[in-house]
Amino acid sequence: MTIKNGSETINNVSEATKTKWNWKPHRLTDIEKDKIKKFFMGSREKEGFLKQFVVYALLICIGFIYLYPILYMLSSSLMTLDDLLDTSINWIPSSFNFKNYAQAGSSMNFWPVLGLSIIVAGVPTLLNVLSCSVVGYGLARFEFPGKKIMMGIIIFTFILPSQVTMIPTYVLYSNLKILSTLWAFVVPSLLAQGINASIFILIFYQFFKQVPKVLIEAAQIDGAGYFKSFVRISLPSAAPAILTVFLFSFVWYWNNSYLTRMYVSGVMTQSKWTTLVVQLQKFATNFNSYAQTEASGATTLNESISMAGTMLSILPILLMYFVLQRYFVESIDRVGITGE
Amino acid sequence: MAMSKESKKEKKAKVKIKPGRLARREAITGLIFVTPWIIGAAIFLIYTLGSSFWYGLNNIRITPMGKNFNFVGLGNYTQILLVDTDFTPQLSQYLFSTIISVPVIVVFALIIAILLNGKIRCKGFFRLIFFLPVIVVSGPVMGMLADQGAATISTIDTQAIGNAVSGFLPRSLAESITELFGNMITILWYSGVQILIFLSALQKIDSSMYEAAQMDGGSGWECFWKITLPTIKPMILLNVVYTVVFISGNEQNAIITLIQDSMFSGTKEKGYGYASAMAWLYSLVVVLIVVLFAVLLMARKDIYERQVKRARRERKKEARTVKRIERRGIRNARKIEKARTKRKYKTYDGSGDY
Structure with a gap:
């Protein structure tokens, strides 16, 4: 019922009732109407309530979908077996069960592997920053023949899947006897050929x-x-770029299990180098062998424990993200990939 | 556009001048700076690509004495394409799902970026959430989540969508679409970097352009199609390429696991050579997808660009005509002069003059 109709119907109400109730209809003035309309639909200067409502609703919905796996992981990693089986318990476990974390952690050998992961991700990252900054500077500052071709090849290497060069590289490393050592990551990153190095060179x-x-x-x-x-002028002024490359490179090395398993920790054999993510990949077998050896607290692998393991493997990098999130999120702005 | 034209002009000017000592020294220093990359590319790109191609043509068996090469020509490729029951279906599955999911990811990222670009409170918080997957996403983690069913939105009935779609689409396409809905969260999770790239591109658009458009009575919808989209077009291409590369290198991708498995498989026909051939086929498909998207996105020129091009072409044509007329005039003048000096030129009155 629109406002106009409302006032008409009220006018039709008999005089008697009007005096009886002594009720006067409040007519909306044009200004008030306009105000209400502006509040909902917005004006040239200000966005309307409806639009804002839709935007926020969409953002919150999508945000929830984004967070859903992590929330799910967190909640089910804290559940006991009974909670898991109980259909009435959806999100909040009846009691926080941190034993899952203890079991998952000790089966993954958490603390030593955490140290190894940091080394495996950190050392190539530092070298990546070094080599890519040198190469990027050479490309940006100097004119030399073949520069265009070089840029073309750099972009091409970005598109080319690493699988096609993987097998000869594997053979090369095993010939050089650096397979299953950290050198297999150090050498390419020193020569600006590490994981996604072409992006960093371009940055x-x-x-x-x-x-x-x-x-x-x-x-x-x-x-x-x-x-x-x-060293003195350009490098110090490139601090945002260095930070960006460092963070992204670290994250990508940390999350890469395919090449890490291939070159550093070994596919068939197990070298002393391993990372949390690689450990997570073999979580089921690791846990079963752990459960057999440790007769006392042995439980069979369940969803909570594997979720706890997953949580543990992403926890360090998640913490890093929350501490340094400003730099992550603003990195792309500041580097100016979008400048051209 | 204009920038590259100018730099080209500069380059042309440079070519004419003989490079001096400073320029030569700078070129050498530049080469020294990029030497690490050149060495790296020689080892890890050219050498490995070459030998991977050579491996692909061989059947390689590992014996205690070393690798035993046995040249089979295209045998590996025919084996993979005709005999192998895993690879071809996986590859076509990969192809379809990539072609479908890349536009979804990019469009989705664009929508979120536009939402975030408005005047919004807690912008930082939302950016924090949308970028979070970039940090977390890795093969094993995604695998674990998919195993536990946390990678799908359970309220979406994927089966129903699949049934509905398969009525009017070929089976492989329908399967890909069903899979797309089944892995909705995975798809959304892959768009973290893209959102940031779009967002920073959107923030760089000059707001005076929108103001001018509003003065002329352009609605928000028109502004989006005629200002926003053309301006961020290069970023769309960048994001598409990034997405394709990301999906193809992702450990959730079954093909790269297949390649690794066949690399270490002990059977007679598989091994390094077989895996190399697979990798070559796979990279061919990846590069093809990138080229396909690039052609699709680059072919569509916007109206402004087309007009500029037409104007330029017309101007050139005009200049050519003017030049031709000039040249003809000179030639004729010369001819007449010549004829006049030789007294061969006959006019009606026979004097040789006009």
Whole structure:
């Protein structure tokens, strides 16, 4: 019932009832109508309530879908076996059962493997930053023949799946006797060929192009060589790019189980290098053998324990994300991949 | 566009001038800076690509004495394509699911980016959530989640969608679509980086453009199609390529596991050579998908660009005509001059003059 209709019907009400109830209809003035309309539909200056409501509803819904797996993981990792089987318990377990974490952690050998994971992800990352910054600077600052071709090849290597070069690389490493050692990650990242190194080269390239050339020329007039002007002038100004490359490279090395298993921790044999993610891949077998040896607290593998294991394997990097989230989220803005 | 034109002009100008000592020294220094990459590319790209191609043509058996190469020509490829029961279905499955899910991911990322781009409270919080999967997503974690059924929204009835779709689509396509709905969360999780790229591209669009459009009476919808989309078009291509590469390198992808398995398989016909051939076929498909999307996205030029191009072409044509007329005039003048000097030129009155 619109407002206009409302007022008409009220006018039709007999005089008697009006006096009896002594009730006067409140007519909406045009300004008030306009105000209400503006509140819902919005105006040129301000977005309306309806639109904002829809936007927030959509964002919250999608956000929930995004968080759903993690929330699910968290809640079911804290459940006991009884809670799992109880259909009335959906999200909140009847009691927080941290034993799952203890069992999963000790079957994964958590603390030593955490240290190894940090080394396996960290060392190639540092080298990646080093080599990619040097190469990116060389591409951005200097003109030399074949530069266009080089850029083309860099983009091509990004598209090319790593599987096609994987087998000869594997053979090469085993010939060089660096298979199943950390060197298998160190060597390519030192030569700017690590995981997704082409993206990092392009990030540095883009960033160093923005550094004014005048700055470097001024340093050179003051007597700095090419290398010195790179280390002293360009590199310190590229702190955002370095941070971005460091974070992304770390995350990608951390999450990569395919190549890590292939080159560093070994497919057939087990070397001393392993990461949490690789351990998670073999979680079921690991846990079963652990349960057999440890006769006392032995339970069979259930959903809660494997969820606890998954949670443990992402927990360190999740913590890192929450501490450094500002840098992650703003990284793409600051590096200016979208500049061109 | 204009930038590249200018740099080309500069380059042309540079070519004419003989490079001086400084330029030569700079070129050498530049080469020194990129040397690590050149060495790396020689070892890890050119050498490995070459030998992987060579491996693909051989049947390789590992003996205690070393690797035993046995040249089989295209035998591996025919074996994979004609005999192997796993690879071809997996590959076509991969192809269809990628072609379907890439647009979904990119469009989805664009929608979220546009939502976030407005005036919104807790923008940082939402960005935090949408970027979270990038940190967490890895093969084993996704595998675990898929095993526990946490990667699907349980309220969506995938079976019903599958049944509905399979009525009017070929089976393989219908399967891919069903799978798409089944792995909705996985699909959404893959769009973290894309959202950020779109968001930062959207924030760089000059707001005065929108104001000008509003003055001219353009609605929000028109603004989106005529300002937003053309401006972020390069980013769409970037995101599409990124998504394809990400999906193809993801450990959830069955093919790369298949390649690894056949690499370490002890059977007679499989092994390094067989796996290399597989990897080549696989990369061919990946590159093809990227090229397909690139062609699709680059072919559509927007109206403005087309007009500029047409104007340029017309201007060129005009210039050519002017030049031709000029040249003809010069030629004629010369001819007449020549004829006049030789007194061969006959006019009506016979004087040789006009």
